[in-house]
Amino acid sequence: MPYIPQKRRDTEHTPETPGDLHYDVSQLVDKYLYHGSEVPPNYQRFNDVMGVLACAQAEIYRRLVAPYEDEKLLENGEVYSVSQADELGQCLDPTTCRCGQ
Numbered sequence: 001m002p003y004i005p006q007k008r009r010d011t012e013h014t015p016e017t018p019g020d021l022h023y024d025v026s027q028l029v030d031k032y033l034y035h036g037s038e039v040p041p042n043y044q045r046f047n048d049v050m051g052v053l054a055c056a057q058a059e060i061y062r063r064l065v066a067p068y069e070d071e072k073l074l075e076n077g078e079v080y081s082v083s084q085a086d087e088l089g090q091c092l093d094p095t096t097c098r099c100g101q
């Protein structure tokens with residue numbers, strides 16, 4: 001939640017907690033909605049924010065989380081009954097995999 005104590009509300013510092021990060025993101029959204037246009041926020045601008053946040057989340061997952069998860073999969077082993085496929089879609093472990101290849 002973004003409602004961190006007043007003394008932590010300084011967007012100049014690098015966020016150290018999820019609350020700090022949420023606060024910083026909220027400040028940016030507030031700036032866009034209430035200071036980035038002459039007119040009060042309307043549905044389009046609210047929708048812009050929701051779309052950007054959804055795309056930012058998807059991009060963080062695609063670029064940062066998925067590669068990390070892949071690394072951990074190789075390090076610690078599979079949890080599903082199907083194994084990973086290579087770039088061409090070929091099963092990487094047809095002896096134990098249940099994908100049917």
Ligand SMILES: [Zn+2]
Nearest residue numbers: 083091097099
């Ligand atoms: Zn397979």
